[in-house]
Amino acid sequence: MKLNLHVAAGRAAGVAMAVSMAVASQGAFAAASSLTLFHANDGESKLLGSGNFGGLDYFVGELDAARAAAATAGRDVLTVSSGDNSLASLAWSASEARRGDISTPITGPENNYYDALALTAIGFDVITIGNHEFDFGPAVLGDFIDGYTAAGGTAPWITANLDVSAEPALTGKVAPYAVVTGTSGERYGIIGATTETLNNVSQPGPNVVINDVATAVQNAVTALQNDGVDKIILSSHLQGLGSEQALVPSLSGVDIIIAGGGGELLLNSDDALTLEAFGPSINGPYPTVSTATDADGKNIPIVTTYGEYRYIGALEVEFDANGDVTSAAGNPILVDPATSTNQATGVVNGIDIEAEILVPLANDVSALEATVIATTEVPLDGRRGYIRNVETNLGNLIADAFVWQADQIATFTRPVVGFTNGGGIRNDGIFAANTDLTVADAVSTLPFANDLAVLRDFSIADLAATLEKAVDGVTTPGDRGASGGFLQVSGIVFSYRPEAPAGSRVVAISLTDGTALWNEDDGVVYGGTVDVVTNSFTAAGGDGFTELATYPAINLSVGYADVLIAYLEDGLSGQVTAAAYPAQATTRIIRNAIGGAQVPALPLAGLIGLGALLAAAGVRRRA
Numbered sequence: 348m349k350l351n352l353h354v355a356a357g358r359a360a361g362v363a364m365a366v367s368m369a370v371a372s373q374g375a376f377a378a379a380s381s382l383t384l385f386h387a388n389d390g391e392s393k394l395l396g397s398g399n400f401g402g403l404d405y406f407v408g409e410l411d412a413a414r415a416a417a418a419t420a421g422r423d424v425l426t427v428s429s430g431d432n433s434l435a436s437l438a439w440s441a442s443e444a445r446r447g448d449i450s451t452p453i454t455g456p457e458n459n460y461y462d463a464l465a466l467t468a469i470g471f472d473v474i475t476i477g478n479h480e481f482d483f484g485p486a487v488l489g490d491f492i493d494g495y496t497a498a499g500g501t502a503p504w505i506t507a508n509l510d511v512s513a514e515p516a517l518t519g520k521v522a523p524y525a526v527v528t529g530t531s532g533e534r535y536g537i538i539g540a541t542t543e544t545l546n547n548v549s550q551p552g553p554n555v556v557i558n559d560v561a562t563a564v565q566n567a568v569t570a571l572q573n574d575g576v577d578k579i580i581l582s583s584h585l586q587g588l589g590s591e592q593a594l595v596p597s598l599s600g601v602d603i604i605i606a607g608g609g610g611e612l613l614l615n616s617d618d619a620l621t622l623e624a625f626g627p628s629i630n631g632p633y634p635t636v637s638t639a640t641d642a643d644g645k646n647i648p649i650v651t652t653y654g655e656y657r658y659i660g661a662l663e664v665e666f667d668a669n670g671d672v673t674s675a676a677g678n679p680i681l682v683d684p685a686t687s688t689n690q691a692t693g694v695v696n697g698i699d700i701e702a703e704i705l706v707p708l709a710n711d712v713s714a715l716e717a718t719v720i721a722t723t724e725v726p727l728d729g730r731r732g733y734i735r736n737v738e739t740n741l742g743n744l745i746a747d748a749f750v751w752q753a754d755q756i757a758t759f760t761r762p763v764v765g766f767t768n769g770g771g772i773r774n775d776g777i778f779a780a781n782t783d784l785t786v787a788d789a790v791s792t793l794p795f796a797n798d799l800a801v802l803r804d805f806s807i808a809d810l811a812a813t814l815e816k817a818v819d820g821v822t823t824p825g826d827r828g829a830s831g832g833f834l835q836v837s838g839i840v841f842s843y844r845p846e847a848p849a850g851s852r853v854v855a856i857s858l859t860d861g862t863a864l865w866n867e868d869d870g871v872v873y874g875g876t877v878d879v880v881t882n883s884f885t886a887a888g889g890d891g892f893t894e895l896a897t898y899p900a901i902n903l904s905v906g907y908a909d910v911l912i913a914y915l916e917d918g919l920s921g922q923v924t925a926a927a928y929p930a931q932a933t934t935r936i937i938r939n940a941i942g943g944a945q946v947p948a949l950p951l952a953g954l955i956g957l958g959a960l961l962a963a964a965g966v967r968r969r970a
Contacts, residue, residue, distance in 0.1 A: 380533040380578070383417035383677075384662040385410060385426040388584070388607030389654025391434035391479065392442070394465050395709060397655035399685065400620050403465050404700055406656040406682050408689035410469065413661055413680060422663070423529030426470065427537060428502075429607030430477025430584030431654065433462040433491070435794035436773065437787050441711035443483075449490040453497045456703040463494035466502075468691075468698040473525050475539040476506040477584035477608055481549040483796045489516030499697040505539030505582070508563035514554035524567045526576055533578065533666075536571035538564055538601075540583040542590070542608065547891045548770070548831065550796075550884065560585065561597035568600040577670030584608045587828070588630070591649055592638050599642040602672050603664060606651035610827060612658070613651055618681045620657060627653050634662060634675050648675040657682055715787035721915035723923035725930050727778040729792060735769035735829040736821050738936035740928040742835025745772060745793070748914035749907070750837045752799055753880040756903050761803075762858055764810065764838045765880045766817075768890050770831015771795055771907070784915060784923070793908040800886035802879040802898040807864050807871045809894040810879075811853060814841050816892055819849040832890030835936075837880075839864070842940030854940040882907045 387406075396402035410426070417424050433439055442461040446453075453459050466474065480488050492504055507523035524538040540560045545551050564581060571579055581601045585591055586608035595604075612621070613633035620626045634648040641647055652658040658679040665674045684690070691700055698704065728739040750765035774792040778784060813834075820830025842854040855866040864873040879886075881895070888896030915921065 378533070379668045380529065380531050380666045381422045382529065382533075382535065382578070382664045382666065383414075383422045383424050384580070384603065384605070384650075384660070384664060385413065385424070386429060386582075386605045386650065386660040386662070387427075387652055387654070387656070387658070388429035388475075388605070389431040389477070389610070390428070390462075390465075390656050391431055391654055392436045392438040392462055393655035393657075394438060394461060394704060395712065396684070397657055399623065399683075401656035401682050402684055403468070403656060404691050404705060405684050405687050405689065406659065407468055407691035407695055407700065409680050409682055409687060410659050411691060411695070412689045413659065418530075423531050423533060423535070425527055425529070425535060425537075425580075426472050427580070427582050427605055428466070428469075428471045428474045429582045429605045429651070430475040430541070431479040431608060432466055432474060432477070433460070433482075434479050434773075435482050435796065437712055437715060437791040437794065438462075438708060439794060440790045441708055441715070444711070445707070446490075446494070449487060453490075453494050456498070456698075459494045459498055460491055461704055461708050463491055463500070464498050464698050464704050466495055467498040467500040468695045468700055468704070470696050471502045472527050473537045473539075473582065474502045474504050475582040475584055475607065476504055476509065476521065476541050478542055478545055478549040478586065481545065481551045481555075484550050485511075485514050485552045485555060486516045489514075489520060492517075492520045505537065506541045507538050507567045508540050508543070508558040508560045509545075509551070510556035510558060511554075513556070514552065517555070523563070524571060526571070526574070534576050536567075536574075536576040536579045538567040538571070538579065538581050540564055540581060540585065542584060542586050544586070547889060548586075550887075550889075561594055564594075564601070565598060568598070572600060578602060578666050579670075580605065582607070587611075588635070588649065588651060595637040595641050595647055596639050597642070598647070601641065601647060602666070602670070603662070603675065604637075604647055604649045605660070606649060609651060610653065611651055612653040613679070615678050619683055619686070620653075620681055633660075633678050645671075648672065650677075652679050712787065715790060716785050718786040719783045720786060720789065720912055721784045721919060721921040721923060722782065723778055723784055724781055725923065725925040725928055726780045727923065727928070728930070728932075729772055729774040729776060729778070730825075731769075731775045732825040732827045732829060734772050734835065735831055735833045736824045736826060737938060738835065738932045738934075740930060740932040741774075741778070741792070742767070742769065742772065743837065743932055743935060744914075744923065744928055745911060746835045746837035748911050748918065749799060749880045749882070751914050751918045752905060752910040753801055753903060756905070757801060757901075759878050761875060762838065762862075762877045763880060764805070764836070764877045766834040766836045766885070767882055767907070768831055768885050769829075769833040769835060770890060771797060771882055771884060772835070786912060789911045789915070790908050793906075793911055795882075795884065795907070797882040797884050797907045799903040799905050799907060799910055800881055800883045801901040801903060802881070802886060802895060803901065804876045805879045805898060806876055807856075807873050809897075810839075810877065811856060811865045811871075812894050813892055814843070814853050814856065815850055816890075816894075818843050818845065818852050821845045830890070832892070834885075837935075840935050840937070842937035844940055845938060854937075859935075
C-alpha cells in the first residue's frame with residue numbers, strides 16, 4: 348500500500364513548506380481507522396549486518412513482506428525512521444570515500460552515500476533526525492539529504508525542536524512534522540524531535556538552534572490539529588526511553604510515541620537474538636505504556652526497537668472516530684538471515700541493493716580489513732560498557748597514541764596530559780590476543796571526523812573540573828548506558844569515589860611520575876600548568892566539557908584514526924605488548940579510592956609511566 352505523502356507547513360524549525368491540501372476546519376476530523384506502524388531506529392550504517400543478524404537485504408525483504416500483508420488486510424501502512432540513520436564507522440568511512448568531495452554534484456550511485464541509497468531502498472515515509480546525523484557537521488548532513496533525494500528518496504526529514512533557518516546547508520531540507528494520507532483517506536501527523544543534548548554529543552554547528560522539545564512538539568500538535576489532523580505520532584530521538592516517559596506529562600494530543608537512540612529492546616518474549624550469547628536483554632513489553640498520564644489524563648503507547656537493522660517494529664493501532672487510540676498491540680520482527688525467506692534482491696525502489704550497495708560496500712570493507720598495521724599479544728578491551736566506565740588497556744593505548752603523535756608535531760615545555768572520551772571509541776568489543784590489527788580495526792575504533800587538538804597552558808583547577816565531569820556519569824562497569832564523556836587518560840593518574848555525589852568524586856590527581864597536581868583537601872598543589880592533547884570534539888566542549896571549550900584549540904590537522912594507525916605502526920613498531928598494555932588496566936584511573944588527600948599509590952608499572960613507554964617505542968621527549 349503506497350501512502351500519499353504531504354509535508355505540512357511548519358515554522359517551528361524555520362522551514363516554510365508548501366501545503367499540498369486545503370486547511371481543514373477545526374471540526375473536520377475524520378473517522379475510525381486501522382494503522383500498522385512499522386518503525387526502525389539507530390540503523391547506524393550496519394548495512395552488511397550486525398553479528399548474525401540484520402543486513403539491508405533481509406531488513407528490506409522482511410519489511411516489504413510485512414507491509415504487503417498489512418495492506419492486504421486493508422490496513423493503512425506507515426513506515427518511520429526514528430533517527431541515527433548513519434554512524435561514523437568502517438562502513439561510513441567506505442561510504443565517505445565513495446562520495447568524495449561534497450562540493451561536487453551527486454551524479455549517480457557511484458558517488459553517493461551507501462546509507463542514502465539504503466534509505467531510498469527501504470522506502471521510509473518519514474525520517475527523523477537523530478544526533479548521529481550531525482556527526483560530521485551540518486554541511487555533510489545537507490549533502491547526505493541531497494544524496495537521498497538524488498537517489499529517488501521522497502520522505503521528509505523532520506525535527507520540530509531544531510531551528511535550521513540560519514544554517515545554509517539545511518535550509519529548506521528539514522521540516523518540523525509531516526502529514527501522511529493512508530489509502531483509507533485518513534491523515535496521520537508525524538512530529539520529529541531531537542535530543543536537547545545535541546551540542547554535547549554531536550556537531551550541529553553554531554547555526555542550528557536547539558529548542559525545548561516539549562514546547563516545540565506541543566506547538567506542532569496545535570498546528571496539526573488546526574489542519575484537521577487528529578491522529579498524531581511523535582517520532583523522537585531523545586536517547587533513552589526515560590526521556591520519552593518524562594516528556595509525556597507535558598504533552599496533549601499525541602497518540603503514540605516512537606522512541607530512538609536509547610538502545611532498548613521492547614519485546615514480548617525471547618527470540619533467537621536475545622537467547623544468543625551477548626545478545627540484548629528485554630527492557631519491557633512491546634508496546635510499553637507511559638508510566639504517567641499526559642495533560643489529558645491518557646497513558647500513551649511507546650515503542651522503540653534495538654537498532655543496527657536487527658529489528659523492525661510492527662505496531663497495530665486502532666483509532667476511533669475521535670482520533671483516540673482504542674488498542675495498540677504487536678511485536679518487533681527479528682531480521683534473522685538464518686531463518687528468513689524474505690531476502691530482497693535486485694532493484695527495490697529504484698536501487699539495486701546488491702550491485703549498488705552490498706557488493707561494493709563489502710569490497711571496500713574487505714580492502715581495509717586486509718591491511719595489517721600491528722599485532723597484539725594481549726586482548727584489547729573496547730567494550731562500550733567498560734570503556735565508558737573504567738580504565739581499559741585499549742583506552743590507554745589510544746590516549747598514549749594522542750600524546751605520541753602530538754610529540755611528533757609540536758614542542759612541549761610543560762607536562763603533557765592526553766585524554767579521549769569513551770564515546771568516541773566505537774568498536775564495542777575485544778580485540779583478541781595474538782591477532783592482527785588492521786586499518787579496518789583502527790577506523791572502526793575511531794570512526795568520527797575528529798582531529799587531534801592541543802590546549803596549551805591548561806590550569807590544574809580546570810583539569811580537576813574536567814575529570815569531575817568525566818566521572819559524573821559512571822555506573823556499574825559493563826553498563827552500556829554509561830556516559831560517553833568518561834575519559835581514558837595518558838600522562839596522569841587520578842583516583843575517585845563513584846559513590847560520592849557528582850561534582851565531589853575526584854580524590855587526587857598526579858602525573859605518572861608521582862608529581863602531585865591536586866587533591867580534595869588542599870586543591871591545587873602544583874605550581875604550573877599542563878598542555879592537554881585530545882580530540883577536536885572534546886576540545887570544543889563536547890560531552891559537556893565546558894572548561895575545555897574556553898581554551899583556544901590548536902588543531903594538528905591529523906585525524907584521530909590516523910593517529911592510532913601511526914602509533915601502532917611506528918610508535919610501537921607494529922607490536923602491542925602485554926607489558927605495556929596489560930589486560931587488567933588499573934594504574935591510571937583508580938576507582939573506589941579511599942578518602943584523604945594522598946596522591947594515588949601506584950605499582951612499579953604505573954610509576955614507569957608514559958615516559959618509559961615512549962622511550963621503549965624509540966620516542967625522545969622534547970625539552
